[in-house]
Amino acid sequence: MPLFEIKERMDALVKELNQHNYNYYVLAQPTISDYDFDKKLEELSELEKQYPELQDPDSPTQKVGGEITKEFKTVKHKWPMLSLGNTYSEQDLREFDERIRKSIGSDFEYVCELKFDGLSMSLTYEDGKLLRAVTRGDGTQGDDVTTNIRTIKRIPGKLKGEGYPDNFEIRGEVFMHRAAFERLNSERMKNDEVPYANPRNFAAGTVKLQDSGEVARRPLDCFLYFLYTDRRLYRTHWDSLNAVKEWGFHVCEHNKLCRNIDEVLQFIHYWSENRFNLSYDIDGIVLKVNSYAQQDELGFTAKSPRWAIAYKYKAEEAETILESVSYQVGRTGAVTPVANLKPVLLAGTRVKRATLHNANEISRLDLHEGDAVFVEKGGEIIPKITSVNTIKRQSGSKKIIYPDICPECGSNLIRREGEAVHYCPNDEACPPQITGKIQHFISRKAMNIEGMGSETVETLYRKGLIEHISDLYLLHEKADALKEMDRFGEKSISNMLEGIERSKQMPFEKVLFGLGIRYIGETVARKIAAYFKNIDSLMSATYDELISVDEIGERIAESIIAYFKDPRHLQQIEKLRTAGLQFEAEEKVVLLAGNNLEGKTFIISGVFENFSRDELTALIESNGGKILSSISGKLNYLVAGDNMGPSKLEKAKKLNIPVITDTELLSMISK
Structure with a gap:
């Protein structure tokens, strides 16, 4: 293979894996199995x-985990939270064991622990009281x-017993039991909220909620499994686990x-069979050399200890029959194929549907009607078909062909260059797109219209009462x-209409997000609203003006231009404007604390130990400075924190723009 093709493959893997890391560690919404x-x-x-x-410095092989979320203060770990090497092979475990023996001889023991499918957490105790809890983050700092x-x-707020040091850290895993997850997920669905994929996601999402009262209402649990102290108290890991139990910590009994x-290996085989009898999810077994002195002798690699490894169970697989393939149309017009299966028991649940992702996946599997298929269900994703048992294929069975037309409205499907997904372009007349767009518009993150849910939207559409978001008003x-609608009393009608009326006060950025323009998420909508100030400026923006905005690339710019070229979309905006919605951003009133930054422009990038980016923005603006959205010749200073994107730094250096720290910024203000 030519060198340039190898480089392209490596770059593609880096990009894909970094995105998966972000989805898993930051968003808590994985889209790929661990395997x-x-x-x-x-x-x-x-x-x-x-x-x-050819190695990329941003390669995930050089990192421990994901990025840092911004909702909480960032704290550096005293002891890095390293990841473990892992394997799915018993032969690899024997080779790991052989390497240990070559290094320290044969006189050692292992501690075997269940590998919990939860959220890693580091707890710091001082004088027997919980001082701080920090997520793993990127391994060196967390939230x-x-x-x-x-x-x-x-998790004890105050320890019991005696013998614990004045200050120490203990590491563990926050998780949710399956029964609690199923109950709470049922409540979400009743409230027309998107259900979480699995208990791990629910636990991660809960820990990052800003309302601790809501967290308290969700039954989280935590197993603790490693003690860190400045001065060693015990000779072995096993002894320390027994000690922390006496202090009041929840340690796994297995x-x-x-x-x-x-x-x-006997332990691994036992839990391979019995893991589904637990009340919580595990995805493997962790083995650690027991003696701390031997751990010290074995040491670490750049990202993991040499004295520990995780054996991961491959997701359970079952064979069943493909009964049919149906096609779901989402609010953006994306057409997703779904396999309808003969029900089969898999990982403790009855599975009768599986995702097929897109046309490429159907082609890769070479699916035929009535095929015997292997279905996998990892703990982190919905079931998927992994392969076909072609030996059992019936003679003359028809190949599954991805459709050319929309299954809902009959429009010809389109597939954009470089994308795997087919779309229905008939966004103003395709029923699931119409209802999907309205459901998105009323959602909490958009217009937050109380008194309405997804089912209400479906009913109103079927009755011919709404066809566009403007019809709500x-x-x-x-x-x-x-009043003639079933189960829709006067109180329900009143609440809904009041919610619609209140939504007219939602800010421009929420309205923009609610319009459902493809690729415009919450963050991008907020940046666009801040940059263009009103809908008219945005509608008349050129391609070059759009891509000059921070976080807007070619794909987003092209999507915005295409959206505003459609006269039907422009008609909707005028109707919404007439209804009284906010299509202009409110200008922030900044009270000046000083003028030392007057006439100077700044961009803030990265993570800061003592400030959030919002706090630094407020500090700059209150001292007369201005925040820009992108790096250009108009920029005076780039305020750089940790984990800043290398492309921004490179561009700033090319333009000879000074790169300063938050400390240097404070000095400029104090002068």
Whole structure:
């Protein structure tokens, strides 16, 4: 393979894996199984070994985890929260054991622990009281979530017993039991909220809520599994686990001390069969050399300890029959194929549907009607078909062909260059797109219209009362028709109409997000509203003006231009404007604390130990400075924190723009 093709493959893997890391660690919304992720990471690692000169400094092989969320204060870990090497192979475990023996001899033990599928957490105690709780973050620093963690009943606010040091850290995993997850997810669905994919996601999402009262209402649990102290109190990991139990910490009762690798494998085999009988999810087994002195002798690699490894269970697989393939149309027009299966028991649940992702996946699998298929359900994703048992394929069975027309409205589907998904372009007349757009518009993150839910939107559409988002603001004229709807009393109608009226006060950025322009998420909508100030400026913006805005690239710019070229969209905006919605951003009134930054422009990038980016923005503006949205010759200073994107730094250097720290910024203000 030519060198340029190898470089392209490595770059593609880096980009994909970094996105998956962000989805998993920051958004808590994984879109790939652990097994698939690890295989891709293994491929990238092998390529980097063969071609070290092509290695990207941003490669996930050089990192421990994901990025830092911005809602909480960032705290540096005293002891880095390293990841573990992992494997799906028993042979790899024997080779790991052999490496240990070559280094320290045969006189050692392993501690085997269940590998919980939750959120890693570091707890700091001072004088026997919980001082701080910090997420893993990127391994060197994480988010301070102490207020939320204090609500977990299993985590002691004050220790019992004696013998604990004045100051120490203990690491563990926050998780949610399956029964609690199912109950709370049912409540979300009743409230027309999107359900979480699995307990791990729910736990991660809960820990990062800003309302600790809501966290307290969700039953989280926590297992603790590693003690960190300045001065060693115990000779072995096993002894420390027994000690922390006496201090009041919740330690898993299934840990086992093993004398050799054969006992480790027996433990692994046992839990491979029995893991689904637990009330919580595990995805493997962790083994650690027991002696702390031997751990010190074995040491660390750049990202993981040499004295520990995780054995991960491959997602459970079952064989069943493909009964049919149906096609779902989303609010953006994306057409997703879904496999309808003969029901089969898999990982403790009855599975009768599986995702097929897109036309490429159908082609890769070479699916035929009535095929015997293998279905996998990892703990982190919905079921998917992994392969076909072609030996059982019936003679003459028809190949599954992805449709050319929309299954809902009959329009010809389109597929944009470089994308795997087919779209229905008929966004103003395709029923699921119409209802999907209205459901998006009324959602909490958009217009937050109380008294309406997804089912109400479906009913109103079926009755012919709404066809566009602008029709919501005419419902008050249709009171008689609303009263004729089943299970829709006067109080419900009143609440809905009041919610619609209140939505007229939502700011421009929310209206913009609510319009449902493809690729315009919450963050991008906020940046666009701040930059263009009003809808008219945005509608008349050129391509070059759009891509000059921070976080707007070619794809987003093209989507915005295409949206405002459609006269039907312009008609809707005028109707919404007439209804009284906000299409102009409110100008912030900044009270000046000084004028030392007057006439100077800044961009803030990265993560800061003592300030949030919003706090730095307020500080600059209150001292006469101005925040720009993108790096250009008009910029005076780039305020740089940790984990800043390399492209911004490179561009600033090319333009000879000074790069300063938050400390240097404070000095400029104080002068």
